[in-house]
Amino acid sequence: MTATPTPIDPKSMRLHNLALVLRTVADGDGVSRARIAAITGLNKTTVSSLVADLIDRGLVREAGITQRGGVGRPGVTVVLDGESFVALGLEINVDHMAFTAVDLLGRVRDEGFVRRDSRGRAAGDTLASLALLLRQALERLRNSGLRPVGAVLGLPGLVDPAQGLLLVAPNLGWHDVPVVAQLREALDEPDLDIRVENEANLGALAECWEGLGRSIDDFVYVSGYIGVGAGLIIGGKLHRGATGFGGEFGHMTLVADGPRCSCGSRGCVEALVGLEALLRRAGLEPDGPGRSTPTSATSPVTRLVEAAAAGEPRVVRALADVGAHLGAGFASAVNLVGCNAVVLGGYFASLHPWLREPIERELADRVLSSAWVPVEVGRSQLPGDAAVRGAALLSLRAMLDDPGRVTPVAPGARGDAG
Amino acid sequence: MTATPTPIDPKSMRLHNLALVLRTVADGDGVSRARIAAITGLNKTTVSSLVADLIDRGLVREAGITQRGGVGRPGVTVVLDGESFVALGLEINVDHMAFTAVDLLGRVRDEGFVRRDSRGRAAGDTLASLALLLRQALERLRNSGLRPVGAVLGLPGLVDPAQGLLLVAPNLGWHDVPVVAQLREALDEPDLDIRVENEANLGALAECWEGLGRSIDDFVYVSGYIGVGAGLIIGGKLHRGATGFGGEFGHMTLVADGPRCSCGSRGCVEALVGLEALLRRAGLEPDGPGRSTPTSATSPVTRLVEAAAAGEPRVVRALADVGAHLGAGFASAVNLVGCNAVVLGGYFASLHPWLREPIERELADRVLSSAWVPVEVGRSQLPGDAAVRGAALLSLRAMLDDPGRVTPVAPGARGDAG
Numbered sequence: 001m002t003a004t005p006t007p008i009d010p011k012s013m014r015l016h017n018l019a020l021v022l023r024t025v026a027d028g029d030g031v032s033r034a035r036i037a038a039i040t041g042l043n044k045t046t047v048s049s050l051v052a053d054l055i056d057r058g059l060v061r062e063a064g065i066t067q068r069g070g071v072g073r074p075g076v077t078v079v080l081d082g083e084s085f086v087a088l089g090l091e092i093n094v095d096h097m098a099f100t101a102v103d104l105l106g107r108v109r110d111e112g113f114v115r116r117d118s119r120g121r122a123a124g125d126t127l128a129s130l131a132l133l134l135r136q137a138l139e140r141l142r143n144s145g146l147r148p149v150g151a152v153l154g155l156p157g158l159v160d161p162a163q164g165l166l167l168v169a170p171n172l173g174w175h176d177v178p179v180v181a182q183l184r185e186a187l188d189e190p191d192l193d194i195r196v197e198n199e200a201n202l203g204a205l206a207e208c209w210e211g212l213g214r215s216i217d218d219f220v221y222v223s224g225y226i227g228v229g230a231g232l233i234i235g236g237k238l239h240r241g242a243t244g245f246g247g248e249f250g251h252m253t254l255v256a257d258g259p260r261c262s263c264g265s266r267g268c269v270e271a272l273v274g275l276e277a278l279l280r281r282a283g284l285e286p287d288g289p290g291r292s293t294p295t296s297a298t299s300p301v302t303r304l305v306e307a308a309a310a311g312e313p314r315v316v317r318a319l320a321d322v323g324a325h326l327g328a329g330f331a332s333a334v335n336l337v338g339c340n341a342v343v344l345g346g347y348f349a350s351l352h353p354w355l356r357e358p359i360e361r362e363l364a365d366r367v368l369s370s371a372w373v374p375v376e377v378g379r380s381q382l383p384g385d386a387a388v389r390g391a392a393l394l395s396l397r398a399m400l401d402d403p404g405r406v407t408p409v410a411p412g413a414r415g416d417a418g
Numbered sequence: 419m420t421a422t423p424t425p426i427d428p429k430s431m432r433l434h435n436l437a438l439v440l441r442t443v444a445d446g447d448g449v450s451r452a453r454i455a456a457i458t459g460l461n462k463t464t465v466s467s468l469v470a471d472l473i474d475r476g477l478v479r480e481a482g483i484t485q486r487g488g489v490g491r492p493g494v495t496v497v498l499d500g501e502s503f504v505a506l507g508l509e510i511n512v513d514h515m516a517f518t519a520v521d522l523l524g525r526v527r528d529e530g531f532v533r534r535d536s537r538g539r540a541a542g543d544t545l546a547s548l549a550l551l552l553r554q555a556l557e558r559l560r561n562s563g564l565r566p567v568g569a570v571l572g573l574p575g576l577v578d579p580a581q582g583l584l585l586v587a588p589n590l591g592w593h594d595v596p597v598v599a600q601l602r603e604a605l606d607e608p609d610l611d612i613r614v615e616n617e618a619n620l621g622a623l624a625e626c627w628e629g630l631g632r633s634i635d636d637f638v639y640v641s642g643y644i645g646v647g648a649g650l651i652i653g654g655k656l657h658r659g660a661t662g663f664g665g666e667f668g669h670m671t672l673v674a675d676g677p678r679c680s681c682g683s684r685g686c687v688e689a690l691v692g693l694e695a696l697l698r699r700a701g702l703e704p705d706g707p708g709r710s711t712p713t714s715a716t717s718p719v720t721r722l723v724e725a726a727a728a729g730e731p732r733v734v735r736a737l738a739d740v741g742a743h744l745g746a747g748f749a750s751a752v753n754l755v756g757c758n759a760v761v762l763g764g765y766f767a768s769l770h771p772w773l774r775e776p777i778e779r780e781l782a783d784r785v786l787s788s789a790w791v792p793v794e795v796g797r798s799q800l801p802g803d804a805a806v807r808g809a810a811l812l813s814l815r816a817m818l819d820d821p822g823r824v825t826p827v828a829p830g831a832r833g834d835a836g
Contacts (some may be wrong), residue, residue, distance in 0.1 A: 008434060009459070013426055041427070158787060167790060218660035220754075232754065234652075234659070241652070241756015242636035245787035252750035253784055256672065256743075265784045325674075332670035333754055336638075336650065338659015366671055366683045369576060369663035372585060 015404045021050045032075030056408040058084035080104040088151035089392030102392040123177040131186035150193035152391040154202045170262045171226045202390030204231025211381035218339040223346035228270040269329045273322045281318035301347040319354040327362025334367045345380035352379040433822045439468045450493030474826040476502035498522040506569035507810030520810040541595040549604035568611035570809040572620045620808030622649025629799035636757040641764035646688040687747045691740045699736035719765040737772040745780025752785045763798035770797040
């Protein structure tokens, strides 16, 4: 008997119930105090007291009157306060930087995107450029009366969120960078809660919260950009594992003595299904050595999709092969972890029409329980940049899950900056 | 925002704290009420009331007096009541049936083992034989004043614990057997809580609670018997996944077009490292087609160990090859799940001295984060039959985790049956 659960005292019970009420408000589209009481099982007096507390903290506000089906007294509805806080999502990838600011309602209140090739450049230079972009954004947000409370930076590499470190990002050529400390110094925002996360994990979180994750709780999310990133969602949560580096589906071994991978190993999923491997199989030239930009209109992915749609045999065959490799990898993941879905993100999402069937065939052949529990092969439902969206949402959720850490707003102080 | 947490009311708070106090008693080796209060953070009045409740239910009892280092008042210590309840672990495997009864202190109070080849026999016959064995044991236990509260049956196949079903056990030749209903009927014990579980999962749980799991919380446990079973422990708990069938490490794909596996797929871990594959590589004959009994003194595993210890080149080479295959499979598992240990159980435990090095080499080469977080290659620390022990412990834990479901014992009723 190892882990001893903590006792529950009145104070931690109140904080727990404060988060419970906040989540109930966030889940609803305008709920009355009576409805919150009915949903949570808390009594009405407690709900009223907790709602008042959340209003003081600037997290919820009263909205219009609702008449519940014409029966009973009308109640004032409570909604999240979209005019109070914003959380920032940041991203540095091989060929661009991006940020987005979302309010408590998840609405984008500011955003920016800069094409910038950071490969081989000093990490400090790139972080300073990002900080410059952000300082202007923070000023604009404050002028609108919004309080920025946190930021999450997504990076394409192994990160240590607890220490705020990037350990290694092979495609950027960075290693051992204290990114959080450097960004905090460049930004000069001591109160801003800054965190770092792997960009594929952030894509998986965005999918979890706003994509297929609304109906499924357990899946492997695979994102193709320059490398092959992935995130593992278990029980509706990102799974990091004891090492902190779980979810590396891209580096599961498919062929023990297969082609060399960027990670130094052989026969990894990434080495067999990554963009360069795919283009080589399809007989298409990459834009140049290591200079593919998958998102541009003239990108190799666009060419692949067009050629596949036109039925070009070599491209169709290459996609079938890549689908079979992905499917074998997914089958191993499903056998081990027992998830019942896999989700194709990044450029794999565009190729879903051609990848799905070979993936499904491998799953049926290789998953021990496939006769009893089918595995869904989904396509990411997120438009645009999933990682930066996921970064902003992660920062937001951290606050919503722990409303106790948000200090009450001084009366009359809100909006004064505008 | 999907899952809404449940609110906490005084009644559920009391049940939570009841379990907390029971766990504190179980973790300690005789603790006073004051010590329980100090450990849990609950106040002494609450602790006294909860302890009285647990005594009424027959779960704990007062033991001797303890003098805390000569300072302060002496206190009466509280311990688990080893004379009240027993939980049963049951196992049916290809060549034997077994049971064990353990009390709240984990002590074996009765046990039995019958060599019986169940391959190809009707499931109902085997379950009836097991029931016969058990009825005598239950009578003996009751005559000793012990109350049997539950049983868990381990089977070498895919099981659905919620429905009490065995879906398929290839090596037994069983499929679609309502094992819990059949055993309950044959036993005629309507009040006994009977469950079913995969035997490798039970081995993993036993390792988790009484073996290496006392120091590590996240590992893949691999057990070799006739097939290759496995269980995945995440955060100190058995991970089943959304399908309910997670942990099937033995059926992860190692070689896409490799040898045919008993599951119908190709190139699974089991097909490459299972006992028959290993013996073939080592140039040793199995006892007969499909009739190996790994536990006997003249078993092929014993011969393998002796030949390896004598340095026989072909056997040493076969073990290195099998270790490399296992290592590649473990590396994929670690990359995906982020566990920081793997544990060799079953006959792999006996072969640990020869398998460890090749496994470690593959982990270092193939795990992306291996430079930052090493992965431990452990050897199961459980003597004897891990599955049947795990079955009994699982049944016991279910009761300890939910003491509210144990009804108070009528005063004077205990021991009357004797």
